[in-house]
Amino acid sequence: MGRLSHTQALLGPEVFELVRTTPILVVGAGGIGCELLKNLVLVGFSNIEIIDLDTIDLSNLNRQFLFRKPDISKPKALVAAATARHFNPSSGINIHARQGNVKESVNDVEWISKFGLVLNALDNLDARRHVNKLCQAADVPLIESGTAGYLGQVSPHVHNKVECFECVPKATPKSFPVCTIRSTPSEPIHCIVWSKSYLFPKLFGEDDEEGDEAELDKAKADGENAEEIEELKKEAAAFREVRTLLGKEDGPERVFRKVFHDDINRLLAMEDMWKKEGRVKPVALDYDGILDGTFPTPPTRASAQPNGATPNGSANGTTSKSTLKDQKELSLKENLELFIDSSRRLSARAIAHPDIVLEFDKDDDDTLDFVLAVANLRATAYGIPTKTRFQVKEMAGNIIPAIATTNAVIAGLIVMQALALLKRDVRTARTVFITTNVDKPLGNSVPAPPDENCAVCRDVYIPLHVDVERFTLGTFVEEVLQSWLRPALFPDDEDAEFEASVQEGGRILADPDFDDNHGKTLAELGIKRGQMLSVTDEDDKFRRINFCILQQPEGAEAAFSLPAEVPEIPERPAKPTPEPPSPEPEIIEAPIDFGKNRGTKRSAPDDDVVATEEKKRKVENQSEIVVDDDDDIILVE
C-alpha cells in the first residue's frame, strides 16, 4: 500500500488529484512556514514553491523544526525545502525553494498567477498587504495566517467571493501623547519609548529636524501645553549640538548632564506643569554623585510601589536577585556605567560608518544596552520602577513569545482550508481562530463578502506588458487609455470624453491638466516591472483601474501589449455619507514601528492584527460565528 493511500481514500480521487497537481506558493519559511511545508509534503502536495528572504538564526531553532544548528546562516527556504522533502521521499515531490523578498519586482502578477493557491506564513503587515494585492490582481486564492502567543488565525481570501485581507481595517499601534513621553512619563513603557524612539535616534539615528518640528506643531494644535512644546523645541535644537560631541572622551558625560540633569531642572522650573493632579516631580540626577556613591537613589513613586518597595537599587551596590545578565536588576550606578559604555560603543560605530544610520534592534547588543540604561536612568529620575534587560528587550522589541504549538495548530488549519479552496468552493472555507475560551478553543466564522469600499479588492487589475525603455507615458494615455479603454467604457457614446489621472504609488504622473511627463519613458519615470499605473477618472464614475506592469518578451517589436479584450470595468457605488470627524485627534509618539520590526521573535504589531480579529469578532460578529455539531471547525464536504 502506498504512503499516500489513506490520504487518497480520505480526500477522494478528485481532490487528491488537485493536491498532487495544483501549484502552491508558500510565502515565509519561519515558525508557521516550516510546520506548513512539512504538512503539505505529508498530505501529498507535490508542486510547491517556497520563498523566504531570511537566513536561519540560532533563535529560530526552538520552534522551526526543519532547521538544525549546522544550518545557522543558511537560507531558510532552501534548508526548509531540503529537510521537508525527506518527509515523503517516494512521491515525486517537487519543491522549488528561493531565497528572496516576495516584494521584489520579479515576483509580479504574472509570476503569482502561475499558482493555484497562495499560503502566507509571514510576520509583517507590509509583506502581507503586498501578497494580498498580488493575489487580488491575479485572481489567485490566498490563505492568510498569523499567531500571537497562544492566539492564532487562518483566513481564506478569494477575489470577488469573500473579503480580502485589506477589507478589514487593521489596528493602529498603541501610542502615547507627546508630552507624556517627553516630559511627564509615569510608567516604565513611557521611558522605554522615549529612550528607543526619541533619544536613540536623536543621538545616533537620522536627525529628522523637519519631522520633529511638525510633530511638535501638531501636538500644540491638538491642545497639548503650548509652553511645554516651545521648551521641547529648544531641547531638540540643543540635541543637535550634543550630537557633535559624542565621539569625544567626555561625550557620554555631556549627554548625561544635559538629559538627566539640565533638562530635568528646566522642566522643574515650569511650576504649572507639576500642579496637575497625579504628576510626580522628577529629580535631577547627579553624574559624579552616582559614580562615587554619594547620590541617593530617588524614591519610587508611591503609586508605582504600593508596598513602598524601592526596586531602583542603591547608588553603589546591586540589588539584583538574579545573576543572569538579562534578568539582573541593575543599580543606578550600573545603569550609568552601562550608559557610558554603550554610548561609547555606538559612537565608535557611528564614526566608523558615517553612511550607515544606526537603528534600534533588540538583537543588537549595543542598541539594546543603550535603550536599557537610558530607560532605567529616566525611570529612576521620575520615581518609576526600573526594568531588567530581558523586560526592556521584550517591551522595546514588542515581543510576544512565539509558541511552537500555536504555530503547529495554525499550520494544520491552513492545510484544511487549503483543501476547501482547492476545489474553488468557498462555501466550505472558514476563518478559523484560536480563542482564549478553554471550553471552545477553536472558533470559526463564515468569511464576509468583499467590502464594497475596499481600495484593494474592488479595484480592477489589467496586465500590461511593456518595454519600459521604449514605452512613454504619452503612449499610455493616448493608446491605452484613449484608444483601447475609452470605447469599452462608453460603448454607446463615440464622442464621450475620458478624463483621467494616472498615478504610481501615490505620485501623480499625469492628469487632464498636466502632461509634462508624456514624453518620458516609464524607465525615466522610475517605473519598473512589478509596479502599477493606477487610473482614476475625473468623474469618479468607474472603479480605479490598475495596469500591472509586466515585462514585454525580449525581442518583441511592439513596445507594449494588452489583453485581447478590456475586462469588465464596474462603476463605483454611490458614495457613503461621510462619517463625522472623530472628536479627539490623538497623538502621538508610536512605540511600535510597523516597517522595521522584524526580529528574532514574533513581534507585536502584526500580531495585534491577529489579536484584534478575535476581539473584533467577539464584539461585532457574534452572530456570524458558525460552529458545527461537534463544536469544531468544518473540514471539506
Ligand SMILES: Nc1ncnc2c1ncn2[C@@H]1O[C@H](COP(=O)(O)OP(=O)(O)OP(=O)(O)O)[C@@H](O)[C@H]1O
Ligand atoms: N517580504 C518578505 N519576503 C519573504 N519572506 C519574508 C518577508 N517578510 C518576512 N518574511 C519571512 O517570513 C517568516 C516569518 O516567520 P516568523 O514569524 O516565524 O519569523 P522569524 O523571523 O522566523 O521568527 P522571529 O521573528 O519570531 O524570530 C520569516 O522567516 C521571514 O524571513
Ligand SMILES: [Zn+2]
Ligand atoms: Zn478588500
